[in-house]
Amino acid sequence: MSPTRRTTRRSLARRRVPRAAALALLLATATACANDVPEADWSRGLLPxxxxxxxxxxxxxxxxxxxxxxxxxxxxxxxxxxxxxxxxxxxxxxxxxxxxxxxxxxxxxxxxxxxxxxxxxxxxxxxxxxxxxxRVVGDAPVKVKVEAFQWSWRFTTTVNGKTLAPVAGMPVSDYHQGPQLVLPVNSKVEFDLSTEDVIHSFWVPAFLFKRDVIPGIREDNPGRKFEITTLNKPDVYAGRCAELCGVDHSRMLFSVKLVPQAEFDQYIATHQAGSAQ
Missing domain, CATH: 1.10.287.90 (Helix Hairpins)
Incomplete structure (x- = not known):
């Protein structure tokens, strides 16, 4: 091998090292962006x-x-x-x-x-x-109006026609510090998504479901709504915006707390609209 070719290969190798390091850093950053996603498992096909x-x-x-x-x-x-x-x-x-x-x-x-x-x-x-x-049937006893804004969420829950005080938040670095949506286990819940500024995306990884929140969508549009039926798995689950929506997109975090029905009844009694929080 000629000295010129050997020198060229060495220079190419030196240029590839910083590129590889930059790629590794990018992958690590992208992974850290979603460190609140529940742990995946091979038995579930790497889904949470x-x-x-x-x-x-x-x-x-x-x-x-x-x-x-x-x-x-x-x-x-x-x-x-x-x-x-x-x-x-x-x-x-x-x-x-x-x-x-x-x-x-x-x-x-x-x-x-x-x-x-x-x-x-x-x-x-x-x-x-x-x-x-x-599919949205419309008979869910618990209905949640989700309002997305730059850069947090506002949740207004209605239980059997009784509206609770809204829960709103601000940009945070930990989903435990963001607004918390409390829901009962073993119950059907209807979500109505809306926003007035830019496109957001409502994502709770443990739901295995996310939906874009698009401004200008009318209330009677079925694309604004979806329903879930919660399982008997009380815990606190992370939620976030999955659509790049601005400078504080990564801090648009919230949590969903699933509680037994008795605890949810107590929550209703203490969070009725107009009551002391």
Whole structure:
């Protein structure tokens, strides 16, 4: 190897080190941005544990998609390996092309129908589950009006027609310090999302669901609302804005506290609109 080429390779290597360090720093920063997401698990396909009935629907769809993708990948890899081993060029043969055919109708029909069937099956389950998790019946006993603004949230809860005092927050560095939405376990909850400034996104990772909050959407638009049914998993769960909405986007944090019904009844008694907080 010539000295000039050796010097060129060394200079390229020196330039790649800072780039690799910058990429590592970027990945670490991106990961730290979501350090309040519940711990994922391989048994759930690296999704966090869900706390809603609708989250179970998302989990099943996710698992099914992974199983189908891995099965398809396994078939493709087997075919590639099989072709590479049993149809490679032999040293004893001449450097000629193998016999050429114009078409093979059964094979062409097969590799047309199989992808069509696969896409149809994927579409069916995706459409079915999407409809299930976005369906709004309107009979939820607990309704929450979510108002997003730069850069926090305001929650106004109505329980069986009784409106509680709004809970509002400000930009914070820890979701425990942000506004807290208290909900009962084993209950259906309806959310109505609105904003007056820019696009935000309401995201509770434990719900396995998020939805953009878009300004100018009328109250009668079904895209503003969604429903969940909470599971019996009392705890405090992180929430955040998932849409880059301005300088304090990363501090637009809140929490959702799931409590037993008896504790929620006490919360209602002490947080009625007009009562002392």
């Amino acid at each position: 544990d869900h706390v809603t009935t609708e989250g179970g629907v998302v989990q099943n769809l996710w698992n099914g998609a992974w199983i189908a993708a891995l099965a398809t990948g396994a078939v493709v890899i087997v075919l590639i390996v099989w072709a590479a081993i049993f149809h490679r060029k032999r040293k004893t043969t001449k450097a000629e092309l193998p016999p050429q055919v114009r078409y093979n109708l059964p094979i062409e029909i097969l590799y047309t129908l199989i992808p069509l069937v696969m896409v149809s099956v994927f579409f069916f389950f995706t459409a079915r589950d999407s409809e299930a998790i976005t």
